[in-house]
Amino acid sequence: MLALSSALLGLALLTAPVEATERAPLPTCEMGTRYIELMADTPSKTPEVCIRPELSITLFFDAKLARVEVKGRDRFRRVKFVDDTLTLVASDALQDRERVPVTVYFEDGAAPTSVTFVLVVHPSQAERQVEVSRRERTMASLRQGERQARAEAQQCQDEKARLQAECSDQGGLTALIVNGWLGETGIVARVLKGVTSRSGGPLTALRIISYRAVGPDGRGRVAVEVELRNLGAVAWTPSGAALVGERREELTGLTVWPLEPIPPGRSRRVVVELDAVESEVRGTFTLKLWAEAGVGSVILDGVTFP
Secondary structure: OOOHHHHHHHHHHHOOOOOOOOOOOOOOOOOOOEEEEOOOOOOOOOOEEEEOOOOEEEEEEOOOEEEEEEOOHHHEEEEEEEOOEEEEEEOOOOOOOOEEEEEEEEOOOOOOOEEEEEEEEOOOOOOOEEEEEOOOOOHHHHHHHHHHHHHHHHHHHHHHHHHHHHHOOOOHHHHHHHOOOOOOOOEEEEEOOOOEEOOOOOEEEEEEEEEEEEOOOOEEEEEEEEEEEEOOOOOEOEEEEEEEEOOOOEEOOOEEEOOOOEOOOOEEEEEEEEEEEHHHHOOOEEEEEEEHHHOOEEEEEEEOOO
């Protein structure tokens, strides 16, 4: 445990305003089944599909496939199609934000005879199942999509209500006490010494501290404070983050603060925070921070929590 000053800093970090975390031009990733409809007589935007290295994605079509073309196929561990199903597993050779075109050709010759998708390597999310149709979806399919959309909207509303309740009225120690984040153990902090950086840009991490606050019901908050220095020639503005475990499990509900630019030659602390039970944050994690417009990213291996 650090000195009292570090604990007080942790209190300030955990009561910082909650901001939106993603403003970078990445595609919207659907957590359930993704539905894509193809129109033969109406030009449409090339579909973008979120992927992550070492996670499989399966695409189901309404017709048998004749052949599949994947740009940079050697960077995929698996590219396999059987009848109307295509399975892809990207390797670690693909980097965040890379876009890989995939074109499938249909065997039946009906229009459209082929379709091109763009696989986008997302820093934290991945779509696992995609259903592609060249005709109108069935009523059952439409109802399933509607139920999924309602469930996702309700989840967002519940999370918004929770965050608004935590951030309203009182601040400082009172907010932590009222929301139950102090418990009997308070806040503990740890300076991380064994973290390695794989920054894909002009940023360097100068100092990293992790924090934990556990409430009486077992739930709590964890946060990672990273002091970043911008060695580049342009400002760098954080827009999103991800925490990924050793088995590639991803922690959700992260917030990033502040979403403000770091000018060239300057340093600024960036705080990533989330709500998690103790069992969810055991072990070692990789922290990813990315910027608006894809200008560089920071990858920190070896993040742990006290």
